[in-house]
Amino acid sequence: MIQVSDLSITIDDKKIINDVTFTIPRGKIMSIIGESGSGKSMTVSAIIGMLPANVHVHGKVIYNGQNLLKINPKVMDSIRKKDIFTIFQDTSNSFNPSVKMGRQLFAYSAGRVGDSVEIFNEKMHSILDKLDLSRDILGQYPFQLSGGMLQRCMIACAFYVEPALLIADEPTSALDRVRQKEFIESLVQLNEDRGTTILLITHDLDLVAETAHEIAVIYKGSVVETGTVEAVFSRPVHAYTKRLLESRF
Numbered sequence: 001m002i003q004v005s006d007l008s009i010t011i012d013d014k015k016i017i018n019d020v021t022f023t024i025p026r027g028k029i030m031s032i033i034g035e036s037g038s039g040k041s042m043t044v045s046a047i048i049g050m051l052p053a054n055v056h057v058h059g060k061v062i063y064n065g066q067n068l069l070k071i072n073p074k075v076m077d078s079i080r081k082k083d084i085f086t087i088f089q090d091t092s093n094s095f096n097p098s099v100k101m102g103r104q105l106f107a108y109s110a111g112r113v114g115d116s117v118e119i120f121n122e123k124m125h126s127i128l129d130k131l132d133l134s135r136d137i138l139g140q141y142p143f144q145l146s147g148g149m150l151q152r153c154m155i156a157c158a159f160y161v162e163p164a165l166l167i168a169d170e171p172t173s174a175l176d177r178v179r180q181k182e183f184i185e186s187l188v189q190l191n192e193d194r195g196t197t198i199l200l201i202t203h204d205l206d207l208v209a210e211t212a213h214e215i216a217v218i219y220k221g222s223v224v225e226t227g228t229v230e231a232v233f234s235r236p237v238h239a240y241t242k243r244l245l246e247s248r249f
Ligand SMILES: Nc1ncnc2c1ncn2[C@@H]1O[C@H](COP(=O)(O)OP(=O)(O)OP(=O)(O)O)[C@@H](O)[C@H]1O
Pocket: 011, 016, 034, 035, 036, 037, 038, 039, 040, 041, 042, 043, 052, 203
């Protein structure tokens, strides 16, 4: 569904990403795993076309036959709005503290696809029920909800929008174990119910084991291993992947 090939990113003459190549298969959950500073977030920024101004980028990010790195900015805006939905590590930054959740979830869902308030209420109520989230949250402010609930509100919006690709960048690292589990269940539910393709960025091997079908291991700006989670976990080839897996037990 998205093919990243020979992606290289340089900032101030420093190579941050080096000839990164991988494919995100349609309908699958794919995880990019790597240690802090390895280049995971930069890779995501290249895919969604939100790289800092001082960056030099080479290579291709092919989506629907178009190279997103060379696309007209207006077309990219529309792809970001309709096709790609992104959930970041700290969702509280994504919400305005002084606006009730209902209005904000409307903007993240119905507003993106042009639905009326009536359609929003009907559709969002049934999604909240499905995700075991109380309908009351629509009348509450972000500070009245836990971090885990805010993350799951974002999943509710993804259920609504049904994007072609959901990118979740370190979505569980600020959550405790119970909230992590709830979030993971919602993520898997989205993939299974709607067939949404998911790119999951993480440094948590347990999270990968519980959710992902495919994996790309990134180390110092290069992809050192790709394959199904089953194959990479049972027969790791690169020394870094072996170290990573040994550290799990
Ligand atoms: N705006 C920037 N200017 C210069 N260097 C940057 C910038 N953003 C990131 N970097 C550098 O690029 C490299 C990759 O960063 P990136 O944020 O992609 O890593 P990451 O794998 O996502 O790490 P983490 O897990 O800590 O978020 C790091 O060495 C980082 O210091």
